[in-house]
Amino acid sequence: MKKLHLLLLILALSLVATSCSDKNDLPKPTEDIPLISQFVYDGLSLYYLWSDNMLDKKPTVSDADPHKYFKSLLYKTDTDNSWSWLTDDAEGLIADFAGEPKSFGYSIGGFYKIGDNIFALIRYVFENTPASEAGMERLDLIGKINGQPISLKPGSNQISQRDIDILYGGNSASFTIYRLIDNKIVENKEVEVTPRITKTNPVLYNNIYEIGDKKIGYLFYTNFTSNYNKELFDVFARFKSENVTDLVLDLRYNPGGGLTAASYLISLFAPQASVKNNAVLTTLTYNAYLNKLYDEKGWSRSTTLGTYKKNEEPNPLDANLNLDKVYIIATDRSASASELTTFCTRAIMGESNVIHIGDETSGKYTASWTLHPYDSKYGQAIYKEESLSETQKQTFKNWAMQPIVAIYKDSNGKDFINPGYLKPDYPLKEGFGYLSFWKPLGDVQDVFLGQALYLITSDVSYKPVEPTSTRSNQREMIEIASEKDEAKPLLLDNMKITPMEFKEMK
Known part of the structure; x- marks a missing residue:
């Protein structure tokens, strides 16, 4: 994967x-x-x-x-x-790329064979979209399309192109929705949806948790889309006004996006001095021809913190949290700009001060x-x-x-071509690898968020502990391949x- x-x-x-x-x-x-x-x-x-x-x-x-x-x-x-x-x-x-696609407004988290049937798992749903208006929500399982079960290509283990085209917003459709309840697949409802141009605001969910003397800001960010930097700013302005002491940045499904959005996001929480002094975030290595062009023109191949579009978005310093540590949730679904945010921030804040919780990342160092x-x-x-x-x-x-x-490198000139992905400091699988233990976004019982809260507060009540029943009692889910790649x-x-x-x- x-x-x-x-x-x-x-x-x-x-x-x-x-x-x-x-x-x-x-x-x-x-x-x-x-x-x-x-x-x-x-x-x-x-x-x-x-x-x-x-x-x-x-x-x-x-x-x-x-x-x-x-x-x-x-x-x-x-x-x-x-x-x-x-x-x-x-x-x-x-x-x-601009965050305004023609779509249903949901994110598919994969296709799974459960028993004899195949289901499309909904990871999350954007607000004010056809999917949200139809009542679809996180952890819904689409089991039928226009009354027909999801099918595979003949002689393969890949989802049929017909179903891919419909599920990713090609045409109006009816979906039969199921839920996993008490380890049983239960039919929930039938919905009718029609795709349209939607604004998919990547700043999907945020919250503040007060635990002891800590105020912990949590942001679930779906894509690095610079058109929504103002929405990022508003969240961090709230965090700053509430005197947030720690930050959990959830990039578990974030497939990447724009370099300018990554720079802007990091400028909202990195040490204030680094942002004021326009510390180098990343330097790009192009082919020799373009490297020569940049060098002869005197153009920098580096992107720095603290830069922003002055006529379009606020100065990130005005909402900067001035943190010396950040907790980042990243998995094999986290790619490109998500990996850059994790990897290149370490050169600015210190290797041990960027805590990666989750799984080995996707591996987009380009x-x-x-x-x-x-x-x-x-x-x-x-x-x-x-x-x-x-x-x-x-x-x-x-x-x-x-x-x-290009290949991106951190401010010390390092990359992660070898091994080609980022290894977590705290390896964990969502729901311990079982859908029945997945939680709503922001739920403190979520395995990833719980681990972050435990590390920040030392309160063992938040530490995720795998139930002894998971290995023997959970319904088997076999992931099915799809040629559709959201990264x-x-x-x-x-x-x-x-x-x-x-x-x-x-």
């Missing part, structure tokens, strides 16, 4: 320069080569971390399938981890940019728009790539390069 969820932060290598040095302008699509495949090559040859692997792989007239051609260019480490991808739905990609053929509103443009015909623009407009472009790359949403910079370099 861990390796199924790895994604992104890498850029192209020095041979990019040699592949483009003989040109006097930006790449231009070749008329006799399939346009999208040409875009794939031109984009990856400039930005992809492993561009030296692309020699002698220029597209030909036979490369009519851009997805097949794209996959043929990827480095083995990339393909093994499903990091980079190509899409013909640029609008949907950007909407998802980052990406969004590449679009010509429209910078979607990401990094590859071609100058004025150089394209209307026919070419029409062909290009819905396509985008999300390739690996996000570490998004480099503060890019400096314009298409003309490449022309000037050449």
Whole structure:
């Protein structure tokens, strides 16, 4: 599962320069080569971390399938981890990254075979979405779609594409909802839902626990989405006004997102001096060509604490908790920006002052940019728009790539490529590995939260203890594979390069 969820932060290598040095302008699509495949090559040859692997792989007239051609260019480490991808739905990609996708408004936590039936587990539901309005909630089990049981692809152990398309918001649907009660699967209700554009505020739940002389702030954060930094600020402003002494940051299902959101979040709790002095959070290593471009331009490849969009969001210092320790819940569903937050904060606060509770993480030590053929509103443009015909623009407009472009390191220049994931200080499984022991968000009997509260207060009543009955009496749940991966790359949403910079370099 861990390796199924790895994604992104890498850029192209020095041979990019040699592949483009003989040109006097930006790449231009070749008329006799399939346009999208040409875009794939031109984009990856400039930005992809492993561009030296692309020699002698220029597209030909036979490369009519851009997805097949794209996959043929990827480095083995990339393909093994499903990091980079190509899409013909640029609008949907950007909407998802912005936290405003077309969806039902829930998060699926996996597919499980219980007895003879397959169920989709709901991890949480966003407010003011079709799912919440239909009464769906955390720990619901979807057992039937439009009256039919969830099915597998013929001859495989993967969920059928038909069911995946419906469950992830493709069309209106009816779901038969079940609950696990007293170790029995019980039909609960039937709901009708229609997907729509939803605002999925990642600041899903927060609370303050007063235990002895401690005031403990708890935040459940679902995605690193900078559009919701103001909502993050409001939570920490409340924590600060209530004199919170300790923080539990719950990233157990957080698949990642934007680097700027990670910097903003850490700036809300890290030592105030580090934020004031703009301490380095992370430094990116691109391919040799882009490293050279950054260095010659005098651009920093580092992201610091304390930076923010002055006209769009409050100064994080105004809600900064000035903590010297933080407790982070992270699991194999925690990726990219979640891992960066855990790993890179240790270099700022001290190795022993960032306490990781949970499981080995997903393993995304890389980052990406969004590449679009010509429209910078979607990401990094590859071609100058004025150089394209209307026919070419029409062909290009819905396509985008999300390739690996960099590796992130902490302020000491360290990464975690080896072993490739983060190991917890306190290894635990949610519910001790059994769904019947999962709890509502913020419940002090939750295994992860209970462990954090115990470590903070030394109150043994919060320490999670596995019931002796779990191993013999719990219903067996077998996880079923799905090709749908919710993990996000570490998004480099503060890019400096314009298409003309490449022309000037050449």
